[in-house]
Each structure stands twice: as structure tokens, then as C-alpha cells.
Amino acid sequence: MRAIVCREYGPPEGLVLQELPDPRPGPGQALVEVRAAAVNFPDLLILRNRYQLSAPLPFTPGSEFAGVVREVGPGVTRVAPGDRVFGAVFVGAFAERLAVAAEGLTGVPPAVDFEAAAAFGVAYGTAWAGLKSLARLAAGETLAVLGAAGGVGLAAVELGRILGARVVACASSPEKLAACRAAGADELVNYEAEDLKARLKELTGGRGADVVFDPVGGRHAEPALRATGWRGRYLVVGFASGEIPQIPLNLVLLKGAQILGLSIGPFLANAPDEGRRNREELLALLAAGRIRPRVGSVYALEEAARALREVAERRARGKVLIRPAPAPPAGEPPVPSA
Numbered sequence: 001m002r003a004i005v006c007r008e009y010g011p012p013e014g015l016v017l018q019e020l021p022d023p024r025p026g027p028g029q030a031l032v033e034v035r036a037a038a039v040n041f042p043d044l045l046i047l048r049n050r051y052q053l054s055a056p057l058p059f060t061p062g063s064e065f066a067g068v069v070r071e072v073g074p075g076v077t078r079v080a081p082g083d084r085v086f087g088a089v090f091v092g093a094f095a096e097r098l099a100v101a102a103e104g105l106t107g108v109p110p111a112v113d114f115e116a117a118a119a120f121g122v123a124y125g126t127a128w129a130g131l132k133s134l135a136r137l138a139a140g141e142t143l144a145v146l147g148a149a150g151g152v153g154l155a156a157v158e159l160g161r162i163l164g165a166r167v168v169a170c171a172s173s174p175e176k177l178a179a180c181r182a183a184g185a186d187e188l189v190n191y192e193a194e195d196l197k198a199r200l201k202e203l204t205g206g207r208g209a210d211v212v213f214d215p216v217g218g219r220h221a222e223p224a225l226r227a228t229g230w231r232g233r234y235l236v237v238g239f240a241s242g243e244i245p246q247i248p249l250n251l252v253l254l255k256g257a258q259i260l261g262l263s264i265g266p267f268l269a270n271a272p273d274e275g276r277r278n279r280e281e282l283l284a285l286l287a288a289g290r291i292r293p294r295v296g297s298v299y300a301l302e303e304a305a306r307a308l309r310e311v312a313e314r315r316a317r318g319k320v321l322i323r324p325a326p327a328p329p330a331g332e333p334p335v336p337s338a
Contacts, residue, residue, distance in 0.1 A: 001019070001020055001021075001022050001023075001095060001096040001097045002017060002018070002019060002020075002095070002096050002301055002324070003017075003018055003020045003060045003094065003095035003096065003301075003324075004016070004017060004018075004060055004061060004062070004094040004095065004301065004304045005017075005018045005020075005058050005059070005060055006047055006055075006057065006058060006059055006060070006061055007057060007058045008057060009047065009048055009049040009057070010047065010048060011047070011048070012044070012047060012304070012305040012306075012308035012309050012312065013305050013309075014047075015047075015061070015304055015305050015308075017301065017302050017304075020060075020095070022097055023097055023098065023099035024071075024073075024099065025071055025072055025073035025076075025099045026073050026074075026099065027073050027074045027075050028073060028074075028075055028076060028101055028102060028103065029072070029073040029076070029099050029100060029101055029102060030069050030071070030072045030073070030076055030079050030085075030099070030100060030101075030102040030105060031069070031070045031071040031072070031073075031097060031098070031099050032065065032067045032068065032069055032070065032085060032087075032097065032098050032099075032100060032105070033067045033068045033069075033070050033096065033097055033325050034065045034066075034067040034093060034095060034096060034097065034098055034324045034325055035066055035067040035068065035114040035118075035323065035324075035325050036065065036066050036067070036114040036115045036117070036118035036119075036298075036321050036322070036323055036324075037062045037064060037065045037066075037093040037094055037118055037321065037322045037323075037324060038063075038064035038065070038093075038118045038119050038122070038123075038151070038319050038320070038321055038322075039062075039307050039308055039310075039311050039319070039320040039321065039322065040063055040064060040122055040151075040311070041238060041240050041311060042063070043061050043062060043063060043308060043311075044308060044311065044312050046061060046090075046091065047061055047308070053090065055090065055091045059091045059092070060091060060092050060093075060094055060095050061091055061092075061093075061094050061304075061308075062089075062091065062092060062093030062094035062095070062322070063088050063089055063090060063091065063093055063122070064086075064087075064088050064093060064118055064119075064121055064122055065086065065087060065088070065089070065093040065098060065118055066084075066085065066086035066087075066108060066114040066115075066117035066118040067084075067085065067086075067098075067114065067325065068082065068083070068084055068085070069081050069082065069083040069085055069105075070097070072102065073099075073102075076102045078102045078103060078105065079102050079105050079107075083105075083107060084107065084108040084114070084117075085105040085106060085107055085108060086105070086106055086108055086114075086117040086118060086120065086121060087100060087104045087105045087106060087121070088104070088121055088122065089104075094301065094304050094322055094324060095301075095324055096301070096324045096325050097325075106121075106279075106283070109283070109286055109287035110287075111287070111289065112286060112287070115293075115295050115298065115321055115323075116286075116292065116293045116295070118319075118321055119151060119293035119294075119295055119318075119319035119321060120282075120286060120293045122151075122152070122264060123151040123152040123154075123155040123293065123319060124155045124159065124282050124286075124291065124293070125264055125278065125279065125282065126152050126155070126215075126237055126262065126264045127152055127155040127156040127158075127159050127213070127237075128155075128159055128278050128281070128282055129262060129264060129267050129274075129275070129278055130156070130213060130235050130237050130260075130262045131143070131156060131159055131160060131163060131211070131213065131235070132159075132163065132278065133267070133271070133274055133278065134233075134235060134260045134262055135211045135213075135233040135235045135260060136233075137160065137163050137165050137210070137211050138163070138164070138165075138210075139163065139164025139165065140164060140165070140166075141165050141166070141210035141211060142165065142166045142168060142203075142204050142209045142210050142211075143156070143160040143165040143166070143167050143168065143209065143210065143211045143212075143213060144168045144170060144189075144200055144209040144211070144212045144213070144224060144227070145157050145160065145167065145168070145169050145170060145180075145185075145212075145213045146170050146191075146212065146213065146214045146215065146216045146220055146221075146224060147170075147171065147214070147215045147216035147240055147314070148169035148170055148171045148176070148177075148180045148185065149169075149171040149172075149176030149177070149179045149180055149316070149317045149318070150215065150240065150314070150316055150317075150318075151293075151294075151296075151316065151318055151319035151320075152215045152237065152238070153169075153171070153180075153213075153215060154179065154180065154183045154294050154318055155291075155293070156213045156215075157169050157180055157183045157184060157185050158183050158184055158291050158292075159291070160213075161184045161186075162285065162290065162291070165210075165211070166186050166187070167184065167185050167186050167187070168185070168186065168187040168188070168189060168200065168203055168209065169181070169183075169185035169187070169188050169189070170188075170189040170190075170191050170196065170200075170220070170224075171188075171189075171190065171191070172190065172191060172192045172314075173190065173192070174190065175317065176317055177189075177190060179294070179296075179317045179318065182294075183294065187203050189203075191220050195223075196220055196223045196224060196227065197223040197224070197226045197227040200224070200227035201227055204229065207229045207230075208227055208228045208229030208230070208232055208255075209224075209227055209228050209229060209232060210228075210229060210232055210233065211228075211232065211233045211234075211235060212224045212225065212227070212228055212232070212233070212234045212235065213235050213237065214234065214235060214236050214237065214238075215237045215238040215240055216238070216239070216240045216241045217236070217238070217239035217240070217241050217243055217244055217245050218239070218241030218242070218243040218245060219241075219243070219245070220241075221236075221245035221247065222245060222247060222248070222251075225247060225251055225252075225257070225259075226251060228255060228257055229255070230255060230256055230257075231255070231256045231257065231258075232255060232257045232258075233257065233258045233260055234257060234258065234259045234260065235260045235261075235262065236259065236260065236261045236262070237261075237262050237263075240314060241314070247259070293318075293319060294317075294318035294319065295318050295319050295320075295321055296316050296317040296318035296319060296320060297310060297316065297318075297320045297321070298320075298321045298322075298323055299320070299321070299322050299323070300322070300323060301322060301323070301324045303322070304322055307320050307321070307322050
């Protein structure tokens with residue numbers, strides 16, 4: 001099979017496309033033919049060995065995937081060959097085939113395609129856990145989303161509306177803001193052309209935002225925190241800008257505010273019951289068509305470096321995907337469109 005391989009830590013341009021032996025599923029595993037794999041910001045950190053965990057060299061990057069089960073190992077009853085599934089791993093998804101624990105696979109709803117399924121898990125899981133479980137966003141409140149045109153940002157815009165909030169999408173260009181409007185944002189702020197704090201205050205009648213959802217960090221973090229209202233909640237979910245901001249804590253003192261942090265892995269490990277409930281709710285929304293992951297770009301496997309670079313440079317509008325596997329074999333039912 002073909003796979004992308006990282007031989008030494010560094011930028012995406014150092015990745016190579018290789019022919020590797022086909023994996024075989026061991027006990028409790030399933031062999032998945034990967035039809036779509038999503039690019040996430042942590043993939044870049046893992047490539048540079050700057051993530052919380054290290055991937056031993058050489059390795060195949062990529063965490064989120066969707067595809068078709070081709071074979072199962074001993075003891076597997078959860079899935080069967082031919083099942084359409086999606087899931088996540090630490091590394092390994094940027095390959096044509098992947099052997100993965102069957103317990104971690106979820107069936108793709110009938111009306112959902114592979115690209116949407118691959119783009120769904122991390123972005124929507126992070127946004128839903130952050131907004132509902134941690135920030136406890138309530139109907140009628142104002143939610144400001146930074147980096148709102150990225151995969152997790154658009155998920156937060158969409159889910160904020162479902163929770164009944166007034167959503168202010170903040171992004172860096174008119175094109176990105178147009179994508180936010182299409183996702184349901186009520187108000188738009190271009191923080192490269194406008195004063196973020198002043199505009200958020202203006203849009204809330206001087207009161208400030210109830211919740212700020214921040215997957216970006218960097219220089220916009222402090223003005224966004226300053227634009228929260230009394231007892232506002234500032235939710236940190238990542239640092240896509242590459243810069244971890246230094247926050248003056250007197251702002252929290254004066255506002256009676258909360259700074260909340262979310263990394264989806266530790267959340268699921270420490271709150272498994274809540275994680276399962278959140279996942280069931282999201283799957284129901286996905287199956288019903290109430291949420292629709294937005295895919296901005298799709299690359300061939302050999303273009304993996306370009307896909308990662310698009311995320312690294314924050315040019316993405318929606319999720320960036322890689323399509324590893326060739327066209328479906330003759331006789332396989334066509335993939336339904338969402």
C-alpha cells in the first residue's frame with residue numbers, strides 16, 4: 001500500500017510517499033481502507049516533535065479517517081467487512097489502509113459521505129464539549145468565535161446556533177467571513193481590519209460577549225478576553241497561530257470571568273460518561289442533517305505536504321482532507337452524498 005512517511009522531525013515538506021507492506025489486523029483490530037483523512041493542527045506539532053506525546057520515527061502521520069472495513073481480526077464483533085466507519089488514531093491515517101482497534105470505530109450514518117465523516121469527529125467533538133460541557137453556553141447568550149473559518153471554528157459557529165446563542169464569527173478576511181455567514185453566523189468581525197475588542201463591545205451594546213471560543217491564541221486573545229462581559233467565559237481550545245498568549249489575570253479578577261481550557265483527549269479520558277453522551281448527541285445531529293461538516297480542500301495522498309501547509313498557514317476555510325485510497329472497486333455501492 002501507499003503511505004506518507006515521516007523519516008525525521010520537521011516541516012511537512014520533509015514527508016515522503018512510500019510503498020509499505022499491507023497491515024494485517026491483530027486481535028481486536030479491523031483493517032480499514034481509508035477513503036478520507038482529515039488534517040488537524042496537532043498533526044503539524046507531531047511532525048515537528050512539539051506535541052505532548054512523541055511519535056517514534058519513522059511514522060505515518062494523520063489522526064482522523066473514514067473508510068470501509070476490509071478485514072477483521074480475531075474476536076471482533078463490533079464491525080464487519082463492508083461496514084462504512086470513521087474513527088481517530090494518534091498517527092497512521094495518511095495511508096491507503098490502516099489497522100486500528102475496532103472498539104474505536106463508529107458507523108457512518110447512511111446519508112453521510114466519507115469526507116464529511118472524516119471531518120466530523122475532532123472538530124465537532126471539541127466544539128460541543130467546549131461549548132456545552134465546559135462553557136455551558138445557554139440560549140440567548142452571545143458567543144464570539146475566533147478563527148471561525150477553520151474546521152473547529154465553523155463547528156463552533158454551527159453548534160452555537162443549535163444551542164440558541166447569538167454567534168459572532170471573527171476571522172481574518174472577507175472570504176473567510178463569507179464561509180462563516182454560510183454556516184449560520186449572526187454577526188461578522190474582520191479582526192485584521194477592525195478593532196476586535198471595540199467591535200465585540202459594540203455588537204453587544206457595551207455588555208461584552210458571554211463566551212469566547214478561541215482555537216487560535218496569539219495576539220487576538222487579550223482583546224477578546226477584554227471584550228467579555230461580567231462573568232464571561234473564555235474557552236481556550238488550541239493555538240493555531242503558533243503563539244501561546246500571555247494573559248494579564250487582573251482582567252479575570254475585574255470581570256469575575258473564567259478561563260477554561262479543553263484538550264479533547266484528556267477530556268474524554270477523564271469524563272468518559274459525558275464524552276459518550278456528547279458523542280451520541282452529535283451523531284444524532286449529524287444523522288438528522290442538522291450539522292454538516294464543511295470541507296474546504298481535498299488533496300491526493302501524494303499532496304499531503306500541501307494539505308498540511310494549508311493548515312499551518314491558516315488558509316483553510318473548513319476542514320482540509322486527504323483522499324488516500326483509489327476509486328472504489330467495481331461492484332461496490334456508490335457512496336451516498338450528504
